[in-house]
Amino acid sequence: GQNIDQPTEMTATEGAIVQINCTYQTSGFNGLFWYQQHAGEAPTFLSYNVLDGLEEKGRFSSFLSRSKGYSYLLLKELQMKDSASYLCAVKDSNYQLIWGAGTKLIIKP
Amino acid sequence: SQTIHQWPATLVQPVGSPLSLECTVEGTSNPNLYWYRQAAGRGLQLLFYSVGIGQISSEVPQNLSASRPQDRQFILSSKKLLLSDSGFYLCAWTMKTETYGYTFGSGTRLTVV
Numbered sequence: 312g313q314n315i316d317q318p319t320e321m322t323a324t325e326g327a328i329v330q331i332n333c334t335y336q337t338s339g340f341n342g343l344f345w346y347q348q349h350a351g352e353a354p355t356f357l358s359y360n361v362l363d364g365l366e367e368k369g370r371f372s373s374f375l376s377r378s379k380g381y382s383y384l385l386l387k388e389l390q391m392k393d394s395a396s397y398l399c400a401v402k403d404s405n406y407q408l409i410w411g412a413g414t415k416l417i418i419k420p
Numbered sequence: 421s422q423t424i425h426q427w428p429a430t431l432v433q434p435v436g437s438p439l440s441l442e443c444t445v446e447g448t449s450n451p452n453l454y455w456y457r458q459a460a461g462r463g464l465q466l467l468f469y470s471v472g473i474g475q476i477s478s479e480v481p482q483n484l485s486a487s488r489p490q491d492r493q494f495i496l497s498s499k500k501l502l503l504s505d506s507g508f509y510l511c512a513w514t515m516k517t518e519t520y521g522y523t524f525g526s527g528t529r530l531t532v533v
Contacts, residue, residue, distance in 0.1 A: 346521075351529075352526070353510055353524035353525060353526050354464075354510075354524055355524070356522075356523070359521060398463070400521075407466075407469070408521070408522055410463055410466075412463035413463055415461075
């Protein structure tokens with residue numbers, strides 16, 4: 312079966328750095344996506360990785376290792392507005408997105 | 421630029437009543453379209469997806485149905501709602517290319533009472 316695992320909840324302090332991990336086992340791989348979802352709102356796109364390595368976009372970076380079936384999202388200089396759920400998703404061999412359950416990130420002052 | 425519209429934003433319906441949620445996409449053609457449901461504090465559950473007009477794939481057998489009467493219109497329906505149908509319903513679209521992720525509509529929060 313297809314499976315994506317990420318921690319249920321994480322807590323971090325404003326101004327700090329946090330890393331959210333995602334491991335996946337899917338039938339085929341055509342890219343990994345990270346989405347941010349604030350409570351009561353729709354998910355919004357954060358990043359896309361299809362090759363191994365680090366993609367940096369402002370305060371957010373995403374890393375991929377295809378051989379390990381592993382990715383992480385790194386958030387730097389945390390702000391209170393970063394409190395949200397972060398969803399990891401993988402495009403499988405049929406180009407359909409398989410979703411993780413999401414990681415709820417709580418930022419404390 | 422492409423935009424996706426979904427309505428209504430909130431809906432309170434009695435058990436046994438019908439349902440119709442509509443989603444339209446602008447600024448693109450021949451998109452893949454999706455309906456998801458998200459229970460409170462849970463992940464996204466794929467309900468239906470469509471790769472073209474009249475082509476609907478169902479992922480979860482239930483009392484919901486979907487239709488795609490036009491290229492950029494996707495409708496989620498039910499003849500008789502159940503309490504368990506309550507949740508946050510999201511429509512999404514993507515291009516038929518590898519690198520595109522999904523873009524979501526703003527969602528409909530459905531409460532069945």
